[in-house]
Amino acid sequence: MTTEIRGSDFARLARRITEAGLLERRPAYYAVRLAVLSIAFAGGWALFAWVGDSWFQIPVAVLLAVVFAQFGFLAHDLGHRQVFRTRRPSEIAGRVIGNLCIGLGWGWWTDKHNRHHANPNHEEHDPDVSPAVIVWSTGQVERSRGLPRMIAKYQAYLFFPLLTLEALHLHVASFKALARPNMRDKGWEFGLLLGHLAWYAGLVFTVLPPGKAVVFILVHQAAFGVYLGSTFAPNHKGMPTLTGETQLDFLRKQVLTSRNVRGGRLTDIALGQLNYQIEHHLFPHMPAPNLRRAQPIVQAYCAEVGVDYLETGLIDSYGQALRHLHAVGAPLR
Template sequence: MTETSTIDAATRGSDFARLSRRVAEAGLLDRRPGYYALRLGLVTGLFAGGWAAFLALGDSWAQLLVAAGLAVAFAQVALIAHDLAHRQVFRSRRLSQGAGWLAGNLAIGMSYGWWMDKHTRHHANPNHEDHDPDVSPDVLIWSSRQAASSRGAARVIGRWQAFLFFPLLTLEGLNLHLASFRALRRPRLKHRGVEAALLTAHVVAYLVAVFAVLPLGKGLLFVAVHQAIFGVYLGCTFAPNHKGMPMLTAEDRLDFLRRQVLTSRDVRGGLMLDIALGGLNHQIEHHLFPSMPTPNLRRAKPLVRAYCAELGIPFHETGLIASYAQALRHMHTVGAPLRAGSATD
């Protein structure tokens, strides 16, 4: 990061405390049970309706349209699981966990416990090269330092990763499923028996349903289209939030407020964008107040933006297409040393 500094110990934390008081006094941390009852009902209806259409349509090439619709339903369920993990929906941890298992493990085949652990670490250290699992250089690279130390697939893909980013997202759905099953081997994953049973039930039910209705060729194509669109949707939901924003290292000593604001990006848009992205287009507000109900994030934005202006903290907001362009430009820039190295080999 180019302009990070050590915040005075007496100041550290107090800036966020003042903002938190203003937000709480505005009632923006209050629960929104009516909103979540409506949202859960609509997403459940979309999910169930997609499978009902699949069964009713039978052996038909039109099932590829159903596959696309179910991909949207799966992504919306994943966004519900995200809100459950942040305790936005229910106060009770046990109730949130149970609903998370049903939404994540059983409905879409994604380990709720694995994802919650990964996402919690991301929230604690967004865009931190050493601590944020979302910017680990497994396949893609996010900084010049990662490029210099990259090996294997990351080194090969990193050269042209900006052009490969969206094609690679077609594999993200499959990657989530595989990562979920790999996580079952980790002793630190709690309730592994429950998670394993629900994940297995999802896979078995999914494959039995597909191949009981469709012949092998159509069934495989249905799965490919469904999982590809699911992966692209999820990737396009999370990519605008941090990709291309400043990367942090151990040398960067920022307080909570600046760490969250400087590494995050808000995306402008109306109600339809809020629905499509599950409110994650208000990423700065979400990172500052993870348990804030989704519909309150838009209302919190003017307050947070004005407070950042008071303190001279940059508040980054852009359009949706521009957010992708910024992320891709950043990816292409950090891959430049790899392209230069390949030209001299």
């Protein structure tokens, strides 16, 4: 891994990306994507109502979990202003999709995610590697106490089972964030989250008896959490973590802490095009469909300036992340 600093490296890459027109908005693409997802969302709940009081609602719950996650990817793009140039329409659409449709606080999550982008895999600044449950480095293991320390021993085996609780964690965190004094538009955030709870619980408990309704919600939320977590896990988990004052410039800080996942169009759709994580971190405002076209430009440029660029298959990316988690917990075994 090279740590040689060349402050103008990113500027030269940015010029190539700009000249290729890859930062231009893609309104037609996002209009079609929103229409397709809206039809899938409405159709999924129509199917739920049609199936009615039946255990065949279990596969419907999984199907709707996939639709919810795809809406989450769209909310992510709105948070980065990939869809609209200005803040206001991004916020309106983001809150409707995030808060009202899938029950995740868009304002809280966007702020958290932007802090991750500013300092990816930095143990002191990236909220995504804070040791709330999973510990990500040997240093965190040494400082861990309570539940994270207990889990760390076998966290590689527990990682995917724990993802069944990820959606619940995000729902709870969305409400907890409303207590922060610097939280913007609390009224809208709170009202739309309550609106989601009202229509979601009202619909499920109207169509299903209490027992089946609870099972449906548990399966739906567990599948939603596993899908979301499985799309984010390949991106940074098992990559180098940073501490203190880093000597890496922007290009290296983003590339060396990120991992791409190779695949075709189906992989792109399944992972919300976040499999081009390196390109996304370098150009977070770049519309998602342009990331595939930017990938060969960025990869070639990294080779040109001597920066390690990691791309692997989906299964291998999980293997790398899990082996890292297992190695981190070794001192406690």
